[in-house]
Amino acid sequence: MAIRLRGHHLLCLLGYRGMGYSADFCTNMTAIYETLRTEPDSVVELVTGPDDICRAYPPDELNHCSGTVHQLDDAVLAKLGFKTGESLSWREVCDRISQEVVPADIGHLCTSCPWQSYGVCQEGVQYIAEGRPLPAVGNLQ
Ligand code: SF4
Numbered sequence: 001m002a003i004r005l006r007g008h009h010l011l012c013l014l015g016y017r018g019m020g021y022s023a024d025f026c027t028n029m030t031a032i033y034e035t036l037r038t039e040p041d042s043v044v045e046l047v048t049g050p051d052d053i054c055r056a057y058p059p060d061e062l063n064h065c066s067g068t069v070h071q072l073d074d075a076v077l078a079k080l081g082f083k084t085g086e087s088l089s090w091r092e093v094c095d096r097i098s099q100e101v102v103p104a105d106i107g108h109l110c111t112s113c114p115w116q117s118y119g120v121c122q123e124g125v126q127y128i129a130e131g132r133p134l135p136a137v138g139n140l141q
Helices: 009-015 023-038 069-080 090-100 104-109 120-129
Strands: 003-005 043-046 087-089
Touching (some): 009 069, 043 090, 069 104, 087 090
Parallel strands (some): 003 043
16 A cells, blocks of 8 residues: 655655654654665655644644645645656655755755754755665664
8 A cells, every 4th residue: 555645744754763743653654764764665645735644643732734834745746846646656756856856955945844953854865865775763873
């Protein structure tokens, strides 16, 4: 079964290092990250709005799954030349990221994201650009 992802999460996954909004959120995101990392031929379906990562967002916290974050989804998909409704492998996603995105783009695209200042997303884009594997979560270098 395809992993359903919204546009901006294609980049968020590159910077995922085990940090998140709650234990349940991290358990779910780690499972998705590790599946994609270890099985890059896994199929990703690009969707509009809440996806398989959003579904584990803490239900008692104000979420940002809708609203202006849609503009970020659109901007990332446009940058990558993808459209919602497409299905492709994670390997193809990474290949396109390596062609179209440089680390500094995170600063241009993700202006409102609190995670941006950690630098891990820029680092993740750099890994992909250099053809290096993403690190296992819990096995930081
Ligand atoms: S800075 Fe925020 S929105 Fe941008 S890729 Fe990282 S986590 Fe995602």
